Amino acid sequence: MTDSINKIKKIIVDRNLCIGAASCVVVAGSVFELNGENKAVMKQKEGIKNSGPVEKENLEDSLIDDGTLILAAQSCPTRAIILYDEDGKQIYP
Amino acid sequence: MKEVKYLIIGGGIAGTTAAETIRQNDLNGTIAIVSDEPYRLYSRIMLSKPNFFLEKIPFEQIWLKKEPWYAENNIMLLAGKKAVSLDFVKKEVKLDNGEIVRYEKLLLAVGGCARQWGTNGSGKKGIFYLRTLDDAKAIISAVKSSKNAVAIGGGFISFEMCDMLKLAGINVSLILRESYFWEPILDEPSGRIIERALEKGGVKIFYNSEVKEIIGGDKAEEVILDKGERIPCDMLVVGIGVVCPFSWVQAGGISVNRGILANEYLETDKPDIWTAGDSAEFNDIILGERVQLGNWVNAQMQGRIAGLNMVGKRNPFKLVSFYTTQGFGITIAFVGDVKPGQDRLVIGRGLPDSGSYGRILVKDGEIMGATLINRTSELGTISKLIEKDIKVSGHEKELGDANFDLKKLING
Numbered sequence: 001m002t003d004s005i006n007k008i009k010k011i012i013v014d015r016n017l018c019i020g021a022a023s024c025v026v027v028a029g030s031v032f033e034l035n036g037e038n039k040a041v042m043k044q045k046e047g048i049k050n051s052g053p054v055e056k057e058n059l060e061d062s063l064i065d066d067g068t069l070i071l072a073a074q075s076c077p078t079r080a081i082i083l084y085d086e087d088g089k090q091i092y093p
Numbered sequence: 094m095k096e097v098k099y100l101i102i103g104g105g106i107a108g109t110t111a112a113e114t115i116r117q118n119d120l121n122g123t124i125a126i127v128s129d130e131p132y133r134l135y136s137r138i139m140l141s142k143p144n145f146f147l148e149k150i151p152f153e154q155i156w157l158k159k160e161p162w163y164a165e166n167n168i169m170l171l172a173g174k175k176a177v178s179l180d181f182v183k184k185e186v187k188l189d190n191g192e193i194v195r196y197e198k199l200l201l202a203v204g205g206c207a208r209q210w211g212t213n214g215s216g217k218k219g220i221f222y223l224r225t226l227d228d229a230k231a232i233i234s235a236v237k238s239s240k241n242a243v244a245i246g247g248g249f250i251s252f253e254m255c256d257m258l259k260l261a262g263i264n265v266s267l268i269l270r271e272s273y274f275w276e277p278i279l280d281e282p283s284g285r286i287i288e289r290a291l292e293k294g295g296v297k298i299f300y301n302s303e304v305k306e307i308i309g310g311d312k313a314e315e316v317i318l319d320k321g322e323r324i325p326c327d328m329l330v331v332g333i334g335v336v337c338p339f340s341w342v343q344a345g346g347i348s349v350n351r352g353i354l355a356n357e358y359l360e361t362d363k364p365d366i367w368t369a370g371d372s373a374e375f376n377d378i379i380l381g382e383r384v385q386l387g388n389w390v391n392a393q394m395q396g397r398i399a400g401l402n403m404v405g406k407r408n409p410f411k412l413v414s415f416y417t418t419q420g421f422g423i424t425i426a427f428v429g430d431v432k433p434g435q436d437r438l439v440i441g442r443g444l445p446d447s448g449s450y451g452r453i454l455v456k457d458g459e460i461m462g463a464t465l466i467n468r469t470s471e472l473g474t475i476s477k478l479i480e481k482d483i484k485v486s487g488h489e490k491e492l493g494d495a496n497f498d499l500k501k502l503i504n505g
Contacts, residue, residue, distance in 0.1 A: 022415060025472070026390050077106070077138045077157070
């Protein structure tokens with residue numbers, strides 16, 4: 001289900017799991033892109049790009065809706081995108 | 094006889110995503126997935142990744158759905174069963190155990206099978222293909238006791254298998270029928286970059302070569318090439334392409350070509366039957382061509398659109414998809430449609446000698462696709478240029494300039 005009651009606060013890309021399949025780039029291209037090593041990184045304010053942890057409010061596209069972020073995480077074929085809510089609880093996977 | 098509202102043939106990412114999407118939009122309609130593999134959904138894309146093979150990633154990470162997910166979502170998984178015939182008038186599919194399933198709406202997400210190799214001796218043990226989890230398990234086990242391996246064919250699977258085998262400490266010989274890696278999808282300079290990386294990584298490449306015979310008793314021990322070279326081997330990994338297992342679909346009267354034919358809504362030419370994933374040869378409205386794409390993102394997103402359309406929406410499938418890989422210190426990405434053709438202008442981006450080289454394929458003034466070596470970071474921007482049908486006529490020079498920021502073309 002793509003609906004979630006709790007809001008997403010923090011996002012991490014597990015670099016060991018990421019294989020650069022880039023499904024997150026397809027679903028949420030305003031947040032994710034691949035870096036030179038073929039790993040997903042998140043685009044943040046002031047041009048910072050890394051695999052996190054990143055607070056959602058510090059994303060370049062901080063207004064992205066949670067549904068899209070969850071869909072991006074769910075689309076990852078290695079479940080490398082980890083989402084946390086405001087209480088620090090892991091929402092996905 | 095079973096009766097279901099939604100019948101899905103294929104339990105891979107396309108079929109399972111469709112089932113999940115249907116359930117989100119139709120809480121009560123009965124759904125069944127028929128899968129010819131005895132497993133729940135797993136990450137097929139991970140099968141060829143060295144980290145998985147070498148067990149650096151826990152095996153459990155392969156599963157994308159927990160066991161109870163199917164029951165929790167009231168989705169019937171008929172695993173280990175094959176569909177063998179289709180009657181689109183009666184709306185029935187027959188399975189290999191004789192069971193008949195009647196449907197209201199049918200999705201054909203049958204995927205592909207590894208193309209089989211017909212060389213002398215190719216029936217011996219020690220010859221592996223990679224398509225299913227069982228294939229991968231067999232290779233994982235063989236790797237542990239092998240010293241010499243032979244890889245057949247140039248492409249993503251071969252590239253990744255060579256990487257995995259070298260990381261496992263095995264001697265690897267790669268046999269190419271072509272004169273360079275990935276001919277004719279890539280141009281020669283791109284192929285040579287990949288070959289340099291492979292050779293630097295210790296892979297011995299034989300060009301313009303074919304295996305004449307595989308020697309050994311019950312098990313492969315040595316291969317003889319058509320030019321006479323002999324290569325000892327304990328295992329062979331064959332990656333020579335994919336064929337779609339849909340003769341029963343064709344016999345059922347559905348129009349097929351290389352894949353199952355579909356329009357932009359992923360509808361086949363018969364009522365209430367859709368197709369998605371590797372087996373779909375569909376009308377791509379972004380590219381303006383009929384294409385068949387065998388990649389994860391395409392299969393997943395098509396499953397979603399097919400699912401939505403099966404519950405009564407009518408959304409066209411619109412996506413620029415891609416596949417990327419890395420190994421031997423380089424990254425390779427294919428975006429959009431990369432098949433060469435006389436109607437395409439190919440613009441080289443950067444200099445091959447620099448090791449960072451792209452090719453942008455243009456048709457009628459618009460980008461159709463791109464191949465990128467060590468330029469994966471441009472993948473997102475090129476996807477956007479394709480998706481938005483940006484006219485690039487007159488900008489050929491910029492496209493060819495590796496230092497030109499392609500993002501500038503998006504905003505005109």
